[in-house]
Amino acid sequence: MTAKKQGEGQIPSFEASRDELAKIVQQLEAGGLTLEESLALWERGEALAAVCQGWLDTTRARLEQAKAPD
Template sequence: MTEAKATEAKSEVPGEPMSYERARDELTEVVKRLETGGLTLEESLGLWERGEKLATICEDWLEGARARLAAAMARPGNGDEGGPAPF
């Protein structure tokens, strides 16, 4: 098993979504490994593919957070009635 495949295998818990923080941290490591170089073409491609999956996970989390924030701000009583903002 290549190191890229080993990283992929140990990074996800079946049936449990990966947290944003875990995906972000693993993506950071993938980028560092790719920038360091010294990998075979197959290892580089595997890491690149893993990075793409991790970036998608991060994007999905951020889109969800934006939607939740927009919904919270649209509710009555969120501080937009002329009073001071809650924070």
């Protein structure tokens, strides 16, 4: 994965995704949301978690490749 701009259908950075996901978790834990709001936040959180996992998987693969003998 490479860093890409949000809003253009491109993948946000790991840090941006992680930070937004943390805010969503705080909102959900605070409560006071409607069912629709909670569901929308949960869906966004799932998408962000997938983005973060993609970054981690890609990074892990790059590290393994760098460690591999030539």
